[in-house]
Amino acid sequence: MDPGGLELISFGGQGQIYRWEYQGKHYVIKAVLNDESVFRRLNQMREAVERLAKGLGQRIPEGILKRAFPVGRGWVDDPEELGFDKSDQMTVIVYNWIDGEPLDSYLLSQLCSEPPLSSARVKLAKQVLELLTFLEKAGIANYDMFPDNFVVDPLGQVYIIDMEGAGLFDPGTRTWIWTPVALGKNFPGYCKPPEFDAVDEDLKVFSYRWVGATLVFHILFGVSPFAFMQRIDLKALLELYDYADKGAIAWPPYGAEKAQYVNPRLDPAKFRTQIRSSCGVGSRGVCPLEVLAFLTFISGFDKPAHRPSFEFARLILSEVLAL
Ligand SMILES: Nc1ncnc2c1ncn2[C@@H]1O[C@H](COP(=O)(O)OP(=O)(O)O)[C@@H](O)[C@H]1O
Numbered sequence: 001m002d003p004g005g006l007e008l009i010s011f012g013g014q015g016q017i018y019r020w021e022y023q024g025k026h027y028v029i030k031a032v033l034n035d036e037s038v039f040r041r042l043n044q045m046r047e048a049v050e051r052l053a054k055g056l057g058q059r060i061p062e063g064i065l066k067r068a069f070p071v072g073r074g075w076v077d078d079p080e081e082l083g084f085d086k087s088d089q090m091t092v093i094v095y096n097w098i099d100g101e102p103l104d105s106y107l108l109s110q111l112c113s114e115p116p117l118s119s120a121r122v123k124l125a126k127q128v129l130e131l132l133t134f135l136e137k138a139g140i141a142n143y144d145m146f147p148d149n150f151v152v153d154p155l156g157q158v159y160i161i162d163m164e165g166a167g168l169f170d171p172g173t174r175t176w177i178w179t180p181v182a183l184g185k186n187f188p189g190y191c192k193p194p195e196f197d198a199v200d201e202d203l204k205v206f207s208y209r210w211v212g213a214t215l216v217f218h219i220l221f222g223v224s225p226f227a228f229m230q231r232i233d234l235k236a237l238l239e240l241y242d243y244a245d246k247g248a249i250a251w252p253p254y255g256a257e258k259a260q261y262v263n264p265r266l267d268p269a270k271f272r273t274q275i276r277s278s279c280g281v282g283s284r285g286v287c288p289l290e291v292l293a294f295l296t297f298i299s300g301f302d303k304p305a306h307r308p309s310f311e312f313a314r315l316i317l318s319e320v321l322a323l
């Protein structure tokens, strides 16, 4: 490979990301510290996705196929040139390049003036949920579903990227084939589910639903579902959970007003009214998106299996659309 054809895009979570031009086409080159298992993991995920598509008689969604799986591999001859030790073994993963914008900046540039639940927001959330549902059915548990791990092309099509750390489970028994690698980073407005620091990996089999619900909510409303909180670490979540009136299906939960870490600029009652009115729901009706948030973050707080599947989240969303 001619290093002259490489353009540095990002320093990334685990290594550098380059755009590489080769024979008139663009690719992503991702250099990671040598871990051969990443290819086995990604290949088994690809096989799981292929099996599911075959079983359903469907095609694999482009949003998964195009950028989630490698199209090639290689190694770095001189790791020192990339700032690593001479003795480091570095693997290179080659992906297709998507001409587009990462979803985090897309939300700010293209959707920032869109009101909650505008058709552009709903269209995008539906697409993302379609991808997430397909992955979930295939047994892929991806914790890294932050907005910077999706790319939107100029036609508005969404692609998932950066699935190297995702886990793979047997959808029937929900036992791990590959356990997921830690929730990579702190993304503003996103928090780790409470079971996350547990040593027991089996507790984490539904953790991806927590992150996925946060993402969908973020796309639909332009803010994280935790925007009414000042801090969203485990201590603050525990306090919220203790205050929450667990019998009432609401988001933010009734009782959140009393919590110490409430964002003074966004009091929970106002936040709740805004969610309900944008769903067209009066004070007494059931707001489907509140139900999704409640089941994921309150009843699913210490019972991860209670968190709704992405399929269920899609049903909830279609109900909002019908309003
Ligand atoms: N195909 C692509 N098109 C546009 N931007 C991309 C593409 N691939 C990666 N990027 C940019 O590079 C960043 C890091 O890529 P990613 O695969 O998520 O690696 P990391 O593991 O370092 O997070 C993305 O958040 C995005 O901003």
Ligand SMILES: [Mg+2]
Pocket: 013, 148, 149, 162
């Ligand atoms: Mg990433």
